[in-house]
Amino acid sequence: MNPDLSPLADALREADADGYLLDASSEESDQLYLSGFDAPDPFVTLYTPDGTHLLVSGLEYGRATEESSADSVARLSEYGYQERVAEYGRTEGTHRVVAAFLDDRGVASVAAPERFPLGTADDLREQGVAVEVLDEDVVTEIRAVKTDEEIDHVHAAQRANEAAMRAAEDLLEAATVEDGVLYHDGEELTSERVKEEIEVTLLRHGCALDETIVAYGADAAGPHNRGSGPLRADETIVIDIFPRDKATKYHGDMTRTFVKGEANEEIRRRYDDTYDAFEAALDAVEPGATGKEVHDAVCDLYEDRGYDTLRSDPSAETGFIHSTGHGIGLDVHEQPSVSPDGGELKPGHVVTIEPGLYDPDVGGIRIEDLVVVTEDGYENLTNYPIRLELE
Template sequence: MDPDLSPLDEYLDEGGLDGYLVDADSSESTQRYLSGFDAPDPFVTLYTPETTALLVSALEYGRANRQSRADDVSRLADYDYRSLAGEHGPRAAKARVVAAWLDDRGVDSVATPERFPLGPADRLRERGVSVAPETEDVVTEVRARKTDEEIEHVRAAQRANEAAMDAAADLLREAEVVEAGGAKGGAGNERDGAGESDAGDRALAVDGDVLTSERVREEIEVTLLRHGCALDETIVACGSDAADPHDRGSGPLRPDEPIIVDIFPRSKETKYHADMTRTFVKGEPTDTIREWFDLTHEALVAAVDAIEPGVTGAAVHDIVCDVYEDAGLPTLRSDPKSETGFIHSTGHGVGLDVHELPRLSPDGDELQPGHVVTVEPGLYDPEVGGVRIEDLVVVTEDGSENLTNQPIELQI
């Protein structure tokens, strides 16, 4: 991957800064992006318009030379770290090493990510290095415009995501409707259903066992692992749980109630994310849920159709609000204090982070080729449940491409 970092070059030049410094492990996405290196322990990356340099432990030195995108890799040992640590302690020793390493590269002043660790920043200042936090989102905006290679990484993660969604849907198709007490695991696990559901004490069961949110999540996670992806958590929320957009869901799944399945995995190899949501009903949806699903599908299609270079994220968000408000449903645009209806933004960028720039929201800026965004309209009410549908879209030079091939179906 060879990203266009010219906006960062301009930022450094305008600020009279020599370089951009990151001190973190590769789970910090800017570190991973600038270094091209995956390591579990913190290391230091220096970017200048002329070069990218890494300072790593001896343990990571060989791999950093082979795998990173750095032009120059140094070891802590090259600067006598062990002796310095014995004399001054590990923290002060590392500051001395980093300061000397920067000095060797003619760097006296650096910008850092806004959340650069305070201790190392202060210790570098004590060694005469000027350290200033970068607060204009320059690097995150650069990261938002994906290269062709990055788009393929996201596409591959979305294919794995679709396999996981298929696995979840297959479990729901296989499930039978049973009396909650008549299946293993059913007794004592009932929870209140959504207001319009007549599921009563019925539940879904597979092979005689009550089908739970936890069981579906397990199937999702196993499927993702088989496709080279993983995730820390996912959403399988039924009935009233689905009325909270970020409720992970728990307990038995019930017939005739909406079940929101939102999966956002990360590739174990490339570290790029995907994101997708579907809403299912096993049985007969209420009239309200069916109406909400149709409106949400309409809003999704309208928003995706509008995405192209130059359109703002705010304009795309307004399109979704228009669909819902025209149907007489509340949104945060029509009522900023509403607790029901459309109560979140339309979408967000996806890449090394599952939530990054750009935003499809009231403050969303212009979309540009290479932006990868979710489009995820939804409606929520604890008395009814929730509905959300989410696709993943890349902005192209002349429009957009939907990276999601998953069918959209309510009744399953």
């Protein structure tokens, strides 16, 4: 993947630190990114301007040697792990091993992220290693600018996402309506049943997710309400899918809003206004623009058409009550932000554009695509139709 880590080297110089240290499993995205190694248990990654070095258990040594992007991989046993644990206990013994690993590489001071384990930091300091928390989350900022390979990974996850959305839409379209309730194969069609179809489809495309959103009516008026129970006709159904590719660990993200049957005039008006807000946001996306400017374009349109936004009323409970978007990659929510405090957008930033309107009396409406900022604008990584009514 070969990301540009020079900002991290610059941050170490400014902090007068010899290296940057992580102690976490690969579930921590910065750890996965910096080490290139996927492991369920915590391990140590040391970055210095001269290279990246891992300290892992004997169990993971062979795999780390073959699969990681590190310049070197060491075993715990090389630093007397069993003897130190026998003498000091597992926790302190492990930390003494880490201190010896650092000393072996001439590292007397390290910088660490804000969420670095406190116990590790305290024990390293007792062993004479200086540990300083960086003011800025440098690796997260580096991760925000995607390489071409990373963009391909996100695009692949989004293609799986599109297949899952198609499966959900087909299920809704095939449903019949009895007394206002949707039925499929003689049973009530529930939010849970649609989620199951989404998850099965994603698995077939090499992706998975812990949860998704299929919310209708008043439930859909809560932007993160996951939804439950039987689905009904003539009401908005918000489907928001954000899968993770099981191989690459990169995410996709997409939202569509459907009405099975006929949308009333108010739903249709709000949907059209949201689509216009979506287009206004896309028109504002370009390198050098800020996430704030993109967000303001959405707020301008909504406010001009009479809706509350959090910009016009920070206590608003209906209308446009969230930010316009967020970065996506190894985390489903990461930098950059497309929000009131969103900074400059740069080529390689991958962001969601997802304006929406919410009112329990009407339902929720949200449209979301995933785009990458390019040298002269943006490329939409989503290839899925936007439509409201399903027959």
